[in-house]
Amino acid sequence: MTTITTPILREGRELIDPDLFQTLTDRVAVEHGHDPALAGQIVDQALAFLATSAAHAGRPLSPSPLVDHGWHEFILHTRDYAAFCDRVAGRFLHHVPTDPHDPDATGQAAHDTLTYTVDTISAAGFCVDTDLWPTGHHIECSQCHQGCTSSPA
Template identity: 40%
Template sequence: MSTPTERPPGDTGPGLFPDSNPRNLLPAATYDSVVGTVLDSNPGMDVETARRITGEGIKFTVTAAMNPGLPMAPSRTVDEGWHALILHTAPYAALCAQFGEFVHHYPGYDPDNHDPDVMNRTVRAIGAAGFEVDTGLWRAPTDAGLVSVAANCAHSPCNNTPIQPMPTPQPLPSPRKD
């Protein structure tokens, strides 16, 4: 179980991070591996685009971990970077723990159920956390824009947040011996 990082109240503005470059929030080898996962899932994508997507996925994760009560969701393109990061389970869990709470993923895809207010709120929260937002990657799910990705899901359950407290796992009952 992760323990949220203690931060002074109201400490959410620019300057929160000594270096707001998301690339520096993961070990170099891990960052490169996440970029590689984005590339593997999207044949033909150039490395710079994969880096941009990875960076936004990291920014989204950190911001969501810091704001567990705030309904947030990534764009379909940023979701690709989030997926790649989640597949690196140990660094993903450590990143979440470093900045707050674990960010759970609730996949589902219905482009007609897109809520621009949730995405706009997410973009504002990322900026308020001190990150520069790559606005070209934050588009509606039906607008591929500059980037087409393999991810085919959107988020999240009815409260529009990828963060849900999960019950503590309990051991299964022992089989009965008759």
């Protein structure tokens, strides 16, 4: 008999205190006009993106526009964000906006970067909510809740 095991995928929300997660979710909902459930998904994916970026040594990763809302709200909580960066990355994870005149910031190049980011987050063991990543990707994940890059230094 062969036993097939499925890896347990992590959620980004596991990386911070539930109270901080709720605070960030509430901020995303209010500041960006998202309903609370979507705001929670956004924060979850932002945390997964950041943790993946922290450990990734390849080409730069980029959040989707919706996931970036979660990163923006987290970075405004400077003490919590800095502590998260120290704990998860051992360094500060800088937010580096994309130059709007950069040809890699739009079209197929941007799509390819998002696809690469989704693949990298998934390979890092995080559940990917494909509704928040406009890549055309379909990643099976039964545990999911339904323009910037991370700097490598």
